[in-house]
Amino acid sequence: MPIELVIFDCDGVLVDSEPASNRAMAETIAELGWDISYDETTMRFKGRSDRDCLPIIERRVGEIPDDFLERYRERMFAMFRKDLEAVDGVAEVLEGLSQQVCVASSGDHEKLRMTLGHTRLLSRFEGRIFSAVDVERGKPEPDLFLHAAKKMGFAPARCAVVEDSPLGVRAARAAGMRPLGFAGTTTADAEALRDAGARVFTQMHELPALLVAETT
Ligand SMILES: [Mg+2]
Structure with a gap:
């Protein structure tokens, strides 16, 4: 799909x-x-x-x-x-994606606006920013991703989740979404992401091809 x-x-x-x-x-x-x-x-x-x-x-x-x-x-x-800096290549990738995008984070709205604003990514997500404070249960429960998909108007099976933590990968799977594990930042553990069930990648520019190529 x-x-x-x-x-x-x-x-x-x-x-x-x-x-x-x-x-x-x-x-x-x-x-x-x-x-x-x-x-x-x-x-x-x-x-x-x-x-x-x-x-x-x-x-x-x-x-x-x-x-x-x-x-x-x-x-x-x-x-x-x-x-604080944006992840390498992320602005270019966002620019080129044909899919809709949104953010769903364990951080609260103040932190999200601060970090996205500081790295000049905020305008790309304005009105499409979802926080764990908006739902009852945080990751690894599926609530936040399901909430984001619903607000954006997409069925879970049409959603991919890009995550750098195993907790987030588990949440994506619990939500019935496709988990992609980004292991390109220093704290990411590729093996743990893989064990949690994600398809792992390490360069943001690999993302567009993964979204198109992978079918389940
Ligand atoms: Mg994270």
Whole structure:
């Protein structure tokens, strides 16, 4: 069945935000007394919404101060302002795609507008930006992708999802959509994406051919 809608995850797919996000998260968690490494932070939290991260941290350190997320976000946004960039080649690929596109991210709208705005991708997705805060359950549940497809007016079988996290690949499969695993950013784990059930690629310019060639 031909793909008519491409749903892009944001962090690690459109913008190379995962290194800064995970560094900011590791540093903010360390202030609570959990000396967590960057790698472990990435492994545990990548692809999850803030809301879904908190209980994991709480189980380890006990009660979390009210301003935890605020401190994390301040730190992360400062890093973004310094050196956040779009994923290599993504603007050109978006320009050339014949399918409709939208964004569906575990990040909230403020973070999405900040990262997409800073990398000059925002205008390409205006009015087509969906966040885990818009639905009840975040990835790996299918809610967010189903919500995005419905709002965009496409059946799940007509949708492909581009994801850099195994959680997101699982969500795409649960939604009945075609998962494409993008392993072109530093935090991506190609093998984990493959194990989760995605067709994996590492250069954004490979995407158009994958959307057309692959049939299931
Ligand atoms: Mg991601």
